[in-house]
Amino acid sequence: MEEVRSSSAWVATHASHVVVDSSGIEKVVDTIEGSIPKIEWNHEGIHYFDNGPLTVQYLFVLDALNFCFWPDKDLNYDNLASGLKEAVEKDKSVFDADRLQKYTGPQLRELLKWPRPLPLEDERVRLLHEVGKELERNFGGKAVNIVESCGKSAVSLVATITRHFPGFRDHSVYKGHQVFLYKRAQIFAADLWGAYKGQGYGEFNDIGSITIFADYIVPAVLKKLGVLKYSSTLSSIIEANNEIGSGTEEEVELRACSIYAVEKMRELIKIKSGKQVLSVELDLWLWSYGIQCPSLQHHRTLSIYY
Numbered sequence: 001m002e003e004v005r006s007s008s009a010w011v012a013t014h015a016s017h018v019v020v021d022s023s024g025i026e027k028v029v030d031t032i033e034g035s036i037p038k039i040e041w042n043h044e045g046i047h048y049f050d051n052g053p054l055t056v057q058y059l060f061v062l063d064a065l066n067f068c069f070w071p072d073k074d075l076n077y078d079n080l081a082s083g084l085k086e087a088v089e090k091d092k093s094v095f096d097a098d099r100l101q102k103y104t105g106p107q108l109r110e111l112l113k114w115p116r117p118l119p120l121e122d123e124r125v126r127l128l129h130e131v132g133k134e135l136e137r138n139f140g141g142k143a144v145n146i147v148e149s150c151g152k153s154a155v156s157l158v159a160t161i162t163r164h165f166p167g168f169r170d171h172s173v174y175k176g177h178q179v180f181l182y183k184r185a186q187i188f189a190a191d192l193w194g195a196y197k198g199q200g201y202g203e204f205n206d207i208g209s210i211t212i213f214a215d216y217i218v219p220a221v222l223k224k225l226g227v228l229k230y231s232s233t234l235s236s237i238i239e240a241n242n243e244i245g246s247g248t249e250e251e252v253e254l255r256a257c258s259i260y261a262v263e264k265m266r267e268l269i270k271i272k273s274g275k276q277v278l279s280v281e282l283d284l285w286l287w288s289y290g291i292q293c294p295s296l297q298h299h300r301t302l303s304i305y306y
């Protein structure tokens with residue numbers, strides 16, 4: 001996504017709280033020598049997959065809710081993915097557009113078998129309603145129709161989703177510049193690509209244009225790897241587990257500098273080893289590395305975007 005790459009680059013070159021350290025990038029590239037460990041999509045089989053259109057509906061609902069687990073220390077992505085998987089295995093109509101428009105908080109909790117209110121529960125329910133309503137209004141109720149309308153282009157899939165679904169329109173205005181991050185729209189394309197192994201509904205001729213998904217894990221991993229350097233103020237906010245506001249300079253810089261840093265890593269890998277590594281592959285490696293470091297301290301922002 002050109003606007004994601006170029007607006008993230010603008011942030012990185014005007015940042016005041018986060019620095020992208022090129023020697024840190026050099027070190028990481030040297031250690032992986034252009035061959036990142038191949039992480040299998042659908043680790044531990046937590047995702048629903050039937051090789052058909054219902055999987056597309058499942059992934060779209062999953063990525064509509066794929067954000068902000070950290071306020072509940074027991075909740076994580078796997079709970080969401082496997083909870084939705086069990087729900088749809090039990091009742092194939094559970095993600096029908098008309099039903100998505102009616103769920104309440106308690107019903108979503110019941111669906112996920114979560115014993116207490118979910119973080120940002122009202123927003124999660126509102127976003128389900130938004131998805132159901134727009135799917136019904138414009139896509140015959142089926143997410144597969146969005147995929148089929150994008151002519152095997154991940155860029156046009158992301159553009160269509162961010163145009164029609166405000167909840168996926170992950171952007172900020174930073175120092176007077178609009179910055180596009182599009183984390184959940186891009187990860188939907190990547191999840192399709194991963195689930196269907198680049199075939200069928202996962203076939204994209206431009207998957208290379210997808211950037212990493214600027215969540216709260218990847219910036220922390222890049223900091224741990226010495227690729228990102230934080231100001232002392234920012235470091236102490238994160239170490240103290242204090243919240244960082246959505247849309248603040250600090251938050252935007254953490255996310256945008258992560259995107260920019262990985263694009264730089266990609267370029268350096270190409271120069272050093274001639275290998276064309278995808279940001280999606282780098283992301284999966286960085287994210288998997290992150291969720292295996294229980295001590296990893298990530299920034300805490302209440303966001304519906306990641």
Ligand SMILES: Nc1nc2c(c(CN[C@H]3C=C[C@H](O)[C@@H]3O)cn2[C@@H]2O[C@H](COP(=O)(O)O)[C@@H](O)[C@H]2O)c(=O)[nH]1
Pocket residue numbers: 040041042043066067068069070075076077078191194212213214215216217218283284287291306
């Ligand atoms: N950058 C990036 N961020 C990702 C994912 C995924 C899962 N992707 C699936 C696709 C292939 C794999 O097999 C995965 O199963 C979730 N997240 C984000 O992490 C956070 C959840 O963290 P925690 O609270 O610890 O569970 C939350 O913001 C969530 O949106 C990813 O791949 N990349």
